[in-house]
Amino acid sequence: MAVRIQAEPFDTGVEIARLTAGSGAGAVVTFTGLCRADGETGTITAMTLEHFPGMAEEELSRLEAEARKRWPLLDCLVIHRHGRLVPGDTIVLVITLSAHRDAAFGAANFLMDYLKTSAPFWKKEESAGGEQWVAAKDSDNAARGRWTQK
Amino acid sequence: MAVRIQAEPFDTGVEIARLTAGSGAGAVVTFTGLCRADGETGTITAMTLEHFPGMAEEELSRLEAEARKRWPLLDCLVIHRHGRLVPGDTIVLVITLSAHRDAAFGAANFLMDYLKTSAPFWKKEESAGGEQWVAAKDSDNAARGRWTQK
């Protein structure tokens, strides 16, 4: 399964090159999520991503399998980091490969929407005022809803 | 203007890293289009991309400006190659950076849809049977139509 949970940074360029070589793909879409200083709880200096080891891998693998069922993907990769990150650090990488762009865009979008609301990760942000857990966003649940309403 | 027309290959990883560094972005979306052996006119050995120098740059710059007007982008890059390419070669790269993923995904999708139907590039494919110009696809015009129907 092309799913990885890791504390270490990833190199988006290396991952794209590795997946694309010899794939026969006509379309490669990537999404990279990064830690922003302008966090959900205010201006932050760092964040810590807690996760549920084991379930995180299983849940992302389930999402990947669902994406492959819905779109004709030639390949697919999801990397999610955990641990302490500072603004500018990468958090998540999704890469989708397909013959045509609709499938690659659709699957990358779908994976991000579901990942946000179902992969067991939790963000705690650090700011001058202390530490605070990030609350789930209604907009993320709405985004996920898009995929089940038709 | 972050628009480049070139015969040379590009390095997606290098371009992503360059745009992302210090951008403050929370979301980076990339689309890479590649030459496929399974071409529009059959199994191909190569293709040649003809373009209208000058107008190609201007048209892509107009599309970029329109994307920046519609979505809050922190940065944006479009690279399109011309000349002779073989299967596996990169053709086009779109990178969009924003605070949140909706804008980055939306703008990348929009740029690709418009680029396909309005940037002055034409593909001629080479196969065992000779050379043949690629015909414009109805599906590309339909994809473009999505952005004007609301």
Next chain:
Amino acid sequence: MKLRYFAWVRERIGRAEEDIALPADIVTVADLVAWLKTRGEEYEAAFQHEKIVRAAIDRAHVKPEANIAGASEIAFFPPMTGG
């Protein structure tokens, strides 16, 4: 039964996991939450807004009405905020 807690559920309960012998009349996840809330202030705080807390049985998301029969591990955690 092994119970696991994550994020602020873990912080409020004060531990990441525990093994507890459950009364025989606990059938669903909702029953388990109701029973845990009787075990002390820390559980009451964690499940104060119990509809917010999510559950997973053996690493798969479940709803409050899910039957816990056969489960070897049940986890409780806030809505996910990854990505």
Next chain:
Amino acid sequence: MKLRYFAWVRERIGRAEEDIALPADIVTVADLVAWLKTRGEEYEAAFQHEKIVRAAIDRAHVKPEANIAGASEIAFFPPMTGG
């Protein structure tokens, strides 16, 4: 007037560009296409299905009814197939 041709329009006409003095009664791009078609078989072949051929005045897309007054360069080409 400088005229430029691309892709199969260029191949059918047999040249990439040319400078032509246009009759004064040509007002629109459509007028220009109709007049070009009278100049020989190669133009007739290029504009055989004239609704398919696209035009640009000074590097901007225009419709057949666009006025060519003030134009310094008009280009004709098939529907785009880049990306």
